[in-house]
Amino acid sequence: MLFMKGTPQEPRCGFSKQIVELLNEHKIVxxxxxxxxxxxxxxxxKTYSSWPTYPQFYVSGELIGGLDIVKELAQSGELEKICPKAKNLDDRLKMLTHKATVMLFLKGNKQMAKCGFSRQILExxxxxxxxxxxxxxxEDEEVRQGLKSYSNWPTYPQLYVKGELVGGLDIVKELKECGELSNVLKGEN
Known part of the structure; x- marks a missing residue:
């Protein structure tokens, strides 16, 4: 877990940008x-970790350190030993689609949809x-493009139940109209 200024896609300080680049370069998940x-x-x-600055990098709940320490670990080869490596894309997509019994891939998140279709399916x-x-x-272009091929479904949102694609907004609307949506979401159909 990386506590940083900004996001990996848009770091808001040079140190955060450098640590993200370093973790990505070493294919650290x-x-x-x-x-x-x-x-x-x-x-x-800052108080919890006794570490006054950001970014702060944690592995298995333990503070590893900031940018300088992560750089040193990368140079010594220790970083790969203590951090999980990125899986190949198909393995990663399988893991993501099975992350929860009901998994929705959309533009935005549960709290805020970033397109009309995503908003409708969330509602x-x-x-x-x-x-x-x-x-x-x-937030992840590799997943965004890869899931289209993985599922053979070219648009978003995409809804999965127990790792299996249910479909997009139109399918979910049809399931709701015919009264089957709850059964599908519970994995009963």
């Missing part, structure tokens, strides 16, 4: 948190009361 999005976390993490899924997870395809 990581998640990130934009410390500018939550001042309480931004300040609290429909939220109305069912069934738990689901989301993946913002705008």
């Amino acid at each position: 990581f998640s990130s948190f934009d410390i500018f999005s939550d001042e309480e976390i931004r300040q609290g993490l 429909i899924l939220n109305s069912t009361g069934i738990d689901f997870e989301t993946f913002d395809i705008l």
